[in-house]
Amino acid sequence: xxxxxxxxxxxxxxxxxxxxxxxxxxxxxxxxxxxxxxxxxxxxxxxxxxxxxxxxxxxxxxxxxxxxxxxxxxxxxxxxxxxxxxxxxxxxxxxxxxxxxxxxxxxxxxxxxxxxxxxxxxxxxxxxxxxxxxxxxxxxxxxxxxxxxxxxxxxxxxxxxxxxxxxxxxxxxxxxxxxxxxxxxxxxxxxxxxxxxxxxxxxxxxxxxxxxxxxxxxxxxxxxx
Amino acid sequence: xxxxxxxxxxxxxxxxxxxxxxxxxxxxxxxxxxxxxxxxxxxxxxxxxxxxxxxxxxxxxxxxxxxxxxxxxxxxxxxxxxxxxxxxxxxxxxxxxxxxxxxxxxxxxxxxxxxxxxxxxxxxxxxxxxxxxxxxxxxxxxxxxxxxxxxxxxxxxxxxxxxxxxxxxxxxxxxxxxxxxxxxxxxxxxxxxxxxxxxxxxxxxxxxxxxxxxxxxxxxxxxxx
DNA sequence: GTCTATAGCTTGATAGAC
DNA sequence: GTCTATCAAGCTATAGAC
Numbered sequence: 001x002x003x004x005x006x007x008x009x010x011x012x013x014x015x016x017x018x019x020x021x022x023x024x025x026x027x028x029x030x031x032x033x034x035x036x037x038x039x040x041x042x043x044x045x046x047x048x049x050x051x052x053x054x055x056x057x058x059x060x061x062x063x064x065x066x067x068x069x070x071x072x073x074x075x076x077x078x079x080x081x082x083x084x085x086x087x088x089x090x091x092x093x094x095x096x097x098x099x100x101x102x103x104x105x106x107x108x109x110x111x112x113x114x115x116x117x118x119x120x121x122x123x124x125x126x127x128x129x130x131x132x133x134x135x136x137x138x139x140x141x142x143x144x145x146x147x148x149x150x151x152x153x154x155x156x157x158x159x160x161x162x163x164x165x166x167x168x169x170x171x172x173x174x175x176x177x178x179x180x181x182x183x184x185x186x187x188x189x190x191x192x193x194x195x196x197x198x199x200x201x202x203x204x205x206x207x208x209x210x211x212x213x214x215x216x217x218x219x220x221x222x223x224x225x
Numbered sequence: 226x227x228x229x230x231x232x233x234x235x236x237x238x239x240x241x242x243x244x245x246x247x248x249x250x251x252x253x254x255x256x257x258x259x260x261x262x263x264x265x266x267x268x269x270x271x272x273x274x275x276x277x278x279x280x281x282x283x284x285x286x287x288x289x290x291x292x293x294x295x296x297x298x299x300x301x302x303x304x305x306x307x308x309x310x311x312x313x314x315x316x317x318x319x320x321x322x323x324x325x326x327x328x329x330x331x332x333x334x335x336x337x338x339x340x341x342x343x344x345x346x347x348x349x350x351x352x353x354x355x356x357x358x359x360x361x362x363x364x365x366x367x368x369x370x371x372x373x374x375x376x377x378x379x380x381x382x383x384x385x386x387x388x389x390x391x392x393x394x395x396x397x398x399x400x401x402x403x404x405x406x407x408x409x410x411x412x413x414x415x416x417x418x419x420x421x422x423x424x425x426x427x428x429x430x431x432x433x434x435x436x437x438x439x440x441x442x443x444x445x446x447x448x449x450x
Numbered sequence: 451g452t453c454t455a456t457a458g459c460t461t462g463a464t465a466g467a468c
Numbered sequence: 469g470t471c472t473a474t475c476a477a478g479c480t481a482t483a484g485a486c
Contacts, residue, residue: 010469010470023349024349024350025253025350026251026253026254026348027254028250028251028253028254029251029252029253029350031460031461031462032461032462032463033460033461033462041470042470042471042472043462043463044463044464044470044471044472045469045470045471046462046463047462047463047464048469048470049469052462052463053462053463115349118347118349119344119347119348119349121347121396121399121401121403122343122344122346122347122395122396122399122401123251123344123399123401124248124249124340124343124344124399124400124401125249125250125254127399127401127403128401128402128403128404128405128406128414129402129403129406131401131403132403132406132407136403136406136407139407140407143407155408155411156408156411156412156419157423159404159407159408159411159412160404160412160419160420160423160424160427161423161427162407163393163396163397163404163412163414163420164393164396164397164423164424164427164428165393166396167392167393167394167395167396167397168388168389168390168392168393169392170347170392170396171346171347171388171389171391171392171395171396172388172389172392174346174347174348174349174352175349176346176347176348176349176352176353176356177353177354178346178352178353178354178356178357178361179353179384179385179388180353181353181354181357181361182357182361182364182365182368182384182387183380183381183384186380186381186384187381187384187385187388189353189388194381194385195385195388198382198385198386198389198435199385199389201431201434201435202385202386202389202431202432202434202435203389203431204434205430205431205433205434205435206426206427206428206430206431207427208430209426209427209429209430210423210426210427210430235451235452256478256479256480257479257480257481258478258479258480266452267452267453267454268480268481269452269453269454269481269482270451270452270453271480271481272480272481272482273451273452274451277480277481278480278481
């Protein structure tokens, strides 16, 4: 059918195979030899291009983090241009929609990256630090926008709500097929559009329930009397 | 100080050290030699008691799954005895509260187990299957209760909302310290009580927004006209 | 039940030829 | 840039002594 794509460089091949394998089996579940064998290159090239296994891992994380951070930041810009403070729903959408766009786009390698992020986000040893390093500067922009959108919110509440968003989002893109089994085939974990259109109002409702002034949550009742 | 606890059996020591190390570094990040060295026993005992590394892993997963499933099931029984259909909030609480109880109880080894579950839940290769095996029979009981509590809900919506709950819950118990950095020390990922009291109303509001008849979500508008 | 000893393999890294 | 060759270390699993 389509003409053969131009052959990628060895460096690119290494990084793409590594991304796919790390996403599937985790950092410790993959060896450099498996990566280089599938990429059709020699093991020694990993040292040449990336210094070490860890260096390869960091390079591949940073590569798409830079792209994603820019896309999310621009999405937030557009929302804030339209209205500032912006509706909570629009802010959440600006955070999640760029992921959806990439994952359903032509380049199906993005889903490997998000699967990897899901594992990192839930890694107790170095996951928190790693996520913070690559994404917290951007997340702070979203937190600021949410603070403006929810002026009566307690700062702590906003952080926890973001945490719930982060958990729901990364599990979604982990694409574990669990929901397929649980729902007897009614839902598919790879049906990212179905889940996204539910996730945004779900999370928005959660934020409003916890952070909006009108309905003070139960645990704050005592403080306010 | 307190008197020395009675010495545990070697089998118990293996399983407890394995649980802690697997939780910290994942299945592939830990070797049998590290486990048995820390437990002060010989490697060969793993084969004797559990057959293999995988057998040890399965045994340690099942051990606490049985306990947790019983506690959650009893919590749901109590809620349904009080009122059936039960309030959504009470059903969510019955699902999450037993975890909180264990994690803040005296036996601080439970938090290792939940940290491990967080990683499994987000593992794309075998995580979905593993979670389903140990927990789906119980989860179906909760789904049933939620269906009764939300009679206008589309079945698919309930599954997806459960999925969001699952993601938020497991990230919480992954305890990655990311929220500590993001919030500049305002929140602590190990402050499970703070997060739990926010998580239940957050998730409840999400369920209601997506599944309750009064406010049909936007994507169903077209189907209903 | 517990240990010694070891088979058989794989790992990440790297020195050095080309 | 790329490859060959190799190192030292680690791995799971297991046979067999006690």
